[in-house]
Amino acid sequence: MIGILCGSSRPNSNTARVGKAIERLLVEHGIESGSIFIPDFEQYDIPFSNGGALRKGHLSAFQESVYQTLSKSKLIFVLSPEYNWFPTPEIINLINQFGTKEYADCWEGKLFATCGISSGRGGRIPAIQLGYMLNKLINVMNHHSLVSAKSFESQFTPKALDDMGNSLGNAEYDAGLENFVAYNLKMLKSSSEMLSA
Numbered sequence: 001m002i003g004i005l006c007g008s009s010r011p012n013s014n015t016a017r018v019g020k021a022i023e024r025l026l027v028e029h030g031i032e033s034g035s036i037f038i039p040d041f042e043q044y045d046i047p048f049s050n051g052g053a054l055r056k057g058h059l060s061a062f063q064e065s066v067y068q069t070l071s072k073s074k075l076i077f078v079l080s081p082e083y084n085w086f087p088t089p090e091i092i093n094l095i096n097q098f099g100t101k102e103y104a105d106c107w108e109g110k111l112f113a114t115c116g117i118s119s120g121r122g123g124r125i126p127a128i129q130l131g132y133m134l135n136k137l138i139n140v141m142n143h144h145s146l147v148s149a150k151s152f153e154s155q156f157t158p159k160a161l162d163d164m165g166n167s168l169g170n171a172e173y174d175a176g177l178e179n180f181v182a183y184n185l186k187m188l189k190s191s192s193e194m195l196s197a
Helices: 014-028 061-072 089-098 101-106 124-140 171-190
Strands: 002-006 075-081 111-117 152-154
Touching (some): 002 014, 002 061, 014 075, 061 101, 075 089, 075 124, 075 171, 089 124, 111 171, 152 171
Parallel strands (some): 002 075
């Protein structure tokens, strides 16, 4: 299984476009669509810390879809738009709430690949910060997982992808996204022995 977390709850977001484009490329690489999971972030209802913790066995439909995606996937693409040079509160909160011993199976034996999204020139900072946050969680919780060195900056996203994640003909963008997906699929294969240990 492969998971795609599109960390924006905004309807018809640019982040969802990139998630759909990644899904399309995975299928083109021979991954069955039924083994690709994308929780619907428009249904986001993970409480922030002051609103309480997640209760395993009592998760909402969205929370359960995130849990199943994280726990069952070996490769997880983590996407966030760039808001004021930061990842979204939604994706940061998701990592914080699921980043506990109770949800250790969400973080063990995984390959994470990060992507930052912008409607203009941007995307680098959220990709880097998500990588830092995931590495810190893996380190502190002593998990055997990897954060890929290959991230992606989705710049001028509405000019590169339509609402369904199809290419609008920007050859440079298409090549970069294809390279991002292909690299991480290859990385998953080459690291599978370590990730399954």
